Amino acid sequence: MKRIVILRLGHRPVRDKRITTHVGLTARAFGAEGMLLASDDRKLAENILDVAKRWGGNFYVKNDVNWKTEIRKWKEGGGKVCHLSMYGVNLPDVAADIGQCEDLMIVVGAEKVPFEIYEMADWNVAVGNQPHSEVAAVAVTLDRIASIDPLKNEFNGGELKIIPAERGKKVIDNRQEGPGSS
Amino acid sequence: MKRIVILRLGHRPVRDKRITTHVGLTARAFGAEGMLLASDDRKLAENILDVAKRWGGNFYVKNDVNWKTEIRKWKEGGGKVCHLSMYGVNLPDVAADIGQCEDLMIVVGAEKVPFEIYEMADWNVAVGNQPHSEVAAVAVTLDRIASIDPLKNEFNGGELKIIPAERGKKVIDNRQEGPGSS
Numbered sequence: 001m002k003r004i005v006i007l008r009l010g011h012r013p014v015r016d017k018r019i020t021t022h023v024g025l026t027a028r029a030f031g032a033e034g035m036l037l038a039s040d041d042r043k044l045a046e047n048i049l050d051v052a053k054r055w056g057g058n059f060y061v062k063n064d065v066n067w068k069t070e071i072r073k074w075k076e077g078g079g080k081v082c083h084l085s086m087y088g089v090n091l092p093d094v095a096a097d098i099g100q101c102e103d104l105m106i107v108v109g110a111e112k113v114p115f116e117i118y119e120m121a122d123w124n125v126a127v128g129n130q131p132h133s134e135v136a137a138v139a140v141t142l143d144r145i146a147s148i149d150p151l152k153n154e155f156n157g158g159e160l161k162i163i164p165a166e167r168g169k170k171v172i173d174n175r176q177e178g179p180g181s182s
Numbered sequence: 183m184k185r186i187v188i189l190r191l192g193h194r195p196v197r198d199k200r201i202t203t204h205v206g207l208t209a210r211a212f213g214a215e216g217m218l219l220a221s222d223d224r225k226l227a228e229n230i231l232d233v234a235k236r237w238g239g240n241f242y243v244k245n246d247v248n249w250k251t252e253i254r255k256w257k258e259g260g261g262k263v264c265h266l267s268m269y270g271v272n273l274p275d276v277a278a279d280i281g282q283c284e285d286l287m288i289v290v291g292a293e294k295v296p297f298e299i300y301e302m303a304d305w306n307v308a309v310g311n312q313p314h315s316e317v318a319a320v321a322v323t324l325d326r327i328a329s330i331d332p333l334k335n336e337f338n339g340g341e342l343k344i345i346p347a348e349r350g351k352k353v354i355d356n357r358q359e360g361p362g363s364s
Contacts, residue, residue, distance in 0.1 A: 030318075128332070
């Protein structure tokens with residue numbers, strides 16, 4: 001089973017709160033095991049973990065990491081690093097290569113990133129060479145490099161589970177079941 | 183050629199500024215022709231149009247539309263409507279059907295949407311039945327229903343163009359060419 005972790009750089013607690021939350025939830029939904037946050041924003045980390053707890057699975061967020069240390073450790077452990085940036089080689093040209101990597105760190109910045117990242121990355125990858133969104137970039141990269149459809153991922157142990165429906169909302173709430181629930 | 187338009191509902195000018203901008207830029211990058219904004223936020227519309235002008239193509243933003251009128255007009259014109267929501271049927275199960283539609287409106291809300299949307303939509307579609315992001319949902323839907331790889335879209339007439347590179351940034355700035363430039 002492939003291991004994928006997201007490293008989020010340059011997050012500014014107020015300004016980037018919602019975008020980084022979307023990056024984290026998207027990473028989880030598309031099969032990453034966790035997110036390393038290279039900024040101190042404990043509240044944001046807790047919010048994502050709260051969603052993960054309610055909806056299942058083992059997604060983690062590590063707050064306030066040192067990005068250089070994390071990239072070095074990952075590479076020393078044999079992992080590879082893919083940096084998403086609108087300037088890189090286009091995803092369709094490298095998705096098959098990246099998909100073969102067993103331990104993948106995906107680095108995604110807000111605004112500008114240190115130039116060193118371009119040097120440390122095994123791949124600098126653009127999801128199309130047009131401006132759009134780091135959330136979209138993470139989603140489409142994880143979708144295209146997957147060997148099993150990430151939209152069919154099951155998340156075990158969650159309190160809530162959706163039953164797909166053509167109209168309306170069907171949600172199973174496991175908290176209401178069993179003795180002792182209140 | 184397929185026509186795709188995004189209808190953005192429930193946008194709150196301050197709170198959703200960045201997410202809606204990312205929705206718009208993602209829609210453009212993945213081949214939508216324009217975005218209808220069912221809120222009044224002229225500044226946001228201008229910001230997206232400014233990016234579109236610099237980077238090419240004909241993407242448009244229509245500010246402050248009435249969502250019900252737009253959906254009705256679209257359907258009267260023979261178009262179909264796909265509403266993205268985490269409660270719908272899962273994208274892998276309907277992507278082939280949706281991909282055959284020639285005139286497609288994709289409706290994407292912030293937070294809650296009026297229940298009528300579920301009734302008016304031809305498809306209520308979840309991009310996985312897990313919480314993540316409307317930006318990711320738009321990206322992966324447009325990516326999966328496309329018949330030609332949207333990441334290879336060319337955007338003509340832009341002032342800026344990126345040359346994909348393994349390291350660093352290569353940008354052609356057309357504004358610096360020709361007589362009379364300063």
